[in-house]
Amino acid sequence: xxxxxxxxxxxxxxxxxxxxxxxxxxxxxxxxxxxxxxxxxxxxxxxxxxxxxxxxxxxxxxxxxxxxxxxxxxxxxxxxxxxxxxxxxxxxxxxxxxxxxxxxxxxxxxxxxxxxxxxxxxxxxxxxxxxxxxxxxxxxxxxxxxxxxxxxxxxxxxxxxxxxxxxxxxxxxxxxxxxxxxxxxxxxxxxxxxxxxxxxxxxxxxxxxxxxxxxxxxxxxxxxxxxxxxxxxxxxxxxxxxxxxxxxxxxxxxxxxxxxxxxxxxxxxxxxxxxxxxxxxxxxxxxxxxxxxxxxxxxxxxxxxxxxxxxxxxxxxxxxxxxxxxxxxxxxxxxxxxxxxxxxxxxxxxxxxxxxxxxxxxxxxxxxxxxxxxxxxxxxxxxxxxxxxxxxxxxxxxxxxxxxxxxxxxxxxxx
Amino acid sequence: xxxxxxxxxxxxxxxxxxxxxxxxxxxxxxxxxxxxxxxxxxxxxxxxxxxxxxxxxxxxxxxxxxxxxxxxxxxxxxxxxxxxxxxxxxxxxxxxxxxxxxxxxxxxxxxxxxxxxxxxxxxxxxxxxxxxxxxxxxxxxxxxxxxxxxxxxxxxxxxxxxxxxxxxxxxxxxxxxxxxxxxxxxxxxxxxxxxxxxxxxxxxxxxxxxxxxxxxxxxxxxxxxxxxxxxxxxxxxxxxxxxxxxxxxxxxxxxxxxxxxxxxxxxxxxxxxxxxxxxxxxxxxxxxxxxxxxxxxxxxxxxxxxxxxxxxxxxxxxxxxxxxxxxxxxxxxxxxxxxxxxxxxxxxxxxxxxxxxxxxxxxxxxxxxxxxxxxxxxxxxxxxxxxxxxxxxxxxxxxxxxxxxxxxxxxxxxx
Numbered sequence: 099x100x101x102x103x104x105x106x107x108x109x110x111x112x113x114x115x116x117x118x119x120x121x122x123x124x125x126x127x128x129x130x131x132x133x134x135x136x137x138x139x140x141x142x143x144x145x146x147x148x149x150x151x152x153x154x155x156x157x158x159x160x161x162x163x164x165x166x167x168x169x170x171x172x173x174x175x176x177x178x179x180x181x182x183x184x185x186x187x188x189x190x191x192x193x194x195x196x197x198x199x200x201x202x203x204x205x206x207x208x209x210x211x212x213x214x215x216x217x218x219x220x221x222x223x224x225x226x227x228x229x230x231x232x233x234x235x236x237x238x239x240x241x242x243x244x245x246x247x248x249x250x251x252x253x254x255x256x257x258x259x260x261x262x263x264x265x266x267x268x269x270x271x272x273x274x275x276x277x278x279x280x281x282x283x284x285x286x287x288x289x290x291x292x293x294x295x296x297x298x299x300x301x302x303x304x305x306x307x308x309x310x311x312x313x314x315x316x317x318x319x320x321x322x323x324x325x326x327x328x329x330x331x332x333x334x335x336x337x338x339x340x341x342x343x344x345x346x347x348x349x350x351x352x353x354x355x356x357x358x359x360x361x362x363x364x365x366x367x368x369x370x371x372x373x374x375x376x377x378x379x380x381x382x383x384x385x386x387x388x389x390x391x392x393x394x395x396x397x398x399x400x401x402x403x404x405x406x407x408x409x410x411x412x413x414x415x416x417x418x419x420x421x422x423x424x425x426x427x428x429x430x431x432x433x434x435x436x437x438x439x440x441x442x443x444x445x446x447x448x449x450x451x452x453x454x455x456x457x458x459x460x461x462x463x464x465x466x467x468x469x470x471x472x473x474x475x476x477x478x479x480x481x482x483x484x485x486x487x488x489x490x491x492x493x494x495x496x497x498x499x500x501x502x503x504x505x506x507x508x509x510x511x512x513x
Numbered sequence: 514x515x516x517x518x519x520x521x522x523x524x525x526x527x528x529x530x531x532x533x534x535x536x537x538x539x540x541x542x543x544x545x546x547x548x549x550x551x552x553x554x555x556x557x558x559x560x561x562x563x564x565x566x567x568x569x570x571x572x573x574x575x576x577x578x579x580x581x582x583x584x585x586x587x588x589x590x591x592x593x594x595x596x597x598x599x600x601x602x603x604x605x606x607x608x609x610x611x612x613x614x615x616x617x618x619x620x621x622x623x624x625x626x627x628x629x630x631x632x633x634x635x636x637x638x639x640x641x642x643x644x645x646x647x648x649x650x651x652x653x654x655x656x657x658x659x660x661x662x663x664x665x666x667x668x669x670x671x672x673x674x675x676x677x678x679x680x681x682x683x684x685x686x687x688x689x690x691x692x693x694x695x696x697x698x699x700x701x702x703x704x705x706x707x708x709x710x711x712x713x714x715x716x717x718x719x720x721x722x723x724x725x726x727x728x729x730x731x732x733x734x735x736x737x738x739x740x741x742x743x744x745x746x747x748x749x750x751x752x753x754x755x756x757x758x759x760x761x762x763x764x765x766x767x768x769x770x771x772x773x774x775x776x777x778x779x780x781x782x783x784x785x786x787x788x789x790x791x792x793x794x795x796x797x798x799x800x801x802x803x804x805x806x807x808x809x810x811x812x813x814x815x816x817x818x819x820x821x822x823x824x825x826x827x828x829x830x831x832x833x834x835x836x837x838x839x840x841x842x843x844x845x846x847x848x849x850x851x852x853x854x855x856x857x858x859x860x861x862x863x864x865x866x867x868x869x870x871x872x873x874x875x876x877x878x879x880x881x882x883x884x885x886x887x888x889x890x891x892x893x894x895x896x897x898x899x900x901x902x903x904x905x906x907x908x909x910x911x912x913x914x915x916x917x918x919x920x921x922x923x924x925x926x927x928x
Contacts, residue, residue: 156849158847159844159848191841191878192877224841225845226873335848413923417923424639426640430749434572439573502917502920502921505834505919505920506917507831509835509837
């Protein structure tokens with residue numbers, strides 16, 4: 099398996115486009131195209147109909163685009179050919195939300211001459227503000243006209259909100275000697291504590307695989323990637339991962355478990371884990387990526403719960419911002435994790451490119467060099483290695499430090 | 514029922530004292546008592562043996578003082594006469610922790626000539642640093658000598674860590690025509706997300722009530738007061754509430770449910786709810802108290818879960834710091850609360866001394882004056898009124914905003 103460029107356009111037969119339509123401030127009559135605005139809407143399509151799978155937020159408050167996408171995939175029998183997504187407005191908690199999200203699909207369907215239910219729609223941004231449809235009506239024909247194989251960046255930048263970098267990743271792999279490609283893009287910086295899915299994530303592949311196996315792979319991998327990510331403990335109303343596979347690689351369709359399915363899942367893990375890492379590192383206001391690896395767990399769920407508990411601790415996150423080896427906060431967070439295990443067997447190390455410090459052995463503190471710890475924590479990628487020493491399962495969770503900038507960004511997000 | 518001064522010394526027969534012993538920086542030979550240090554250790558006692566009850570942290574990592582107190586109360590048949598508590602060091606995750614906590618009880622027992630198991634011990638501060646016993650050995654005789662009825666403040670200041678104000682509250686009430694008093698003190702500012710109990714909380718009463726009914730009252734009231742408080746989502750390793758009743762008021766002992774027991778519980782609620790409010794308002798770095806009242810719930814637990822979910826949301830807390838009426842974040846937090854209810858019936862108002870703004874009706878946003886909302890949110894006490902409109906139960910949760918200062922305080926707590 100190897101990394102390739104191209105994001106959602108890396109796989110065969112996927113085109114994308116993005117533009118600025120002015121969802122917050124509509125394009126006025128005398129719009130000056132020479133002024134560069136950040137894209138706020140994008141479209142991407144497959145040359146042929148795809149098998150599709152998706153996972154959605156478990157928040158009871160669901161964005162209208164979630165409801166419409168779910169209904170569409172049910173109607174189409176899990177087939178999709180196009181995705182439209184916008185930033186700047188989440189179209190959530192609006193009385194006319196479903197109508198507007200449905201209208202977005204209708205506009206795309208009409209322009210591309212496809213059934214409406216083969217369109218996936220997603221929105222991200224402020225909750226509870228009415229989505230203006232006029233700018234989108236103007237944008238869709240432009241987006242359709244500009245679709246191209248190399249325009250993945252036009253799309254990946256259009257879905258950014260407080261994100262500071264675009265997030266794309268793709269890999270090449272082989273199924274039965276046939277080269278396949280799988281790539282994705284993601285957005286998300288705050289309101290990130292996915293449960294089932296996260297923020298907006300779109301993955302495309304040219305691998306031939308049935309809708310059923312696609313959904314199975316997605317559900318399995320989302321549990322150990324996006325669902326192990328937390329920026330701030332807030333599960334968004336609009337979280338979604340969609341996965342489309344158009345089969346253009348030409349491999350024999352994967353329709354059951356086995357070696358080929360495992361290879362596909364490995365590729366999916368590689369792309370989703372890397373996007374997850376990018377989301378954590380670009381968490382709102384973050385200055386450090388935190389990666390917590392819990393090993394020696396009696397079962398997988400315990401490993402996940404413990405690792406997540408640590409990256410969710412506000413106190414530990416603030417300590418990492420201050421580069422303070424306050425490992426007691428790691429142990430505190432392990433202690434309130436909702437799982438059964440013996441705390442007196444737990445070892446904790448802090449690690450980075452600058453070395454490793456053992457801080458806790460058998461649940462008690464051990465002496466360590468504060469000087470060395472300060473050096474280790476000065477890195478912008480910190481690893482917290484937890485060994486429960488009571489089993490063979492492990493899991494990784496991703497998060498980021500808690501900084502002044504997180505507070506600043508979220509103190510005046512709407513203004 | 515009326516408020517009275519005196520905190521833990523408000524009830525008849527309770528004496529207290531506090532001093533500086535230098536747990537972090539031991540008193541050196543040439544200690545200059547003219548230099549004023551903040552108290553770091555305190556003692557309080559009852560003139561006669563008390564019935565006692567306690568609740569402890571549910572964190573798997575338990576501070577050594579928790580283990581020792583629990584064992585003592587079991588041995589003494591839930592009787593206690595003295596409490597010793599220190600700040601600056603939590604005596605948690607130390608190999609010799611239990612030995613040291615036990616030693617603290619022994620020192621008090623020897624000085625007061627009482628059985629060791631009638632002593633309650635509590636510690637708060639940094640986790641995982643060895644507790645120096647020498648300063649405590651020097652302090653206990655001084656504390657014993659200085660015990661007095663009016664010295665509640667000496668004690669309530671000794672348990673402060675990052676607290677900016679001391680927290681005391683007491684009330685007078687009548688049981689069968691006999692005047693009784695119940696008062697308490699609390700400490701806590703960060704690592705506050707009690708589950709079962711919170712931080713350090715000590716309550717004293719001269720009411721005559723059996724140990725069994727005392728425990729019953731405490732367990733009931735803690736659920737709707739301290740356990741509905743969150744500063745940062747971190748459940749401490751040393752959380753404890755102890756409740757001692759010495760019977761000196763002279764009422765007929767309460768030994769079963771009924772009118773008298775309800776009156777006692779009302780007094781306990783009054784003291785504990787007010788201490789909870791003080792803890793929230795003095796949350797680390799907090800500039801605003803957040804009080805979320807969830808009404809119209811199908812059951813009590815749902816009301817508690819929803820109200821807590823809102824005061825725990827980092828995004829909403831940051832928005833309140835920025836005085837931004839970003840009510841979508843309230844709805845988002847209601848939506849991910851782990852309870853069953855219909856989100857489409859939910860109304861939300863934001864309220865303060867400056868008025869009320871309705872922001873959400875039947876789960877959807879409604880138009881409101883941003884100007885009025887800004888005025889309402891400029892207060893330092895914000896009320897979030899949530900009506901689920903699907904039942905008659907209600908609950909209150911307390912929290913605070915998320916500020917630059919929270920990050921600052923926790924970025925370099927140990928240094």
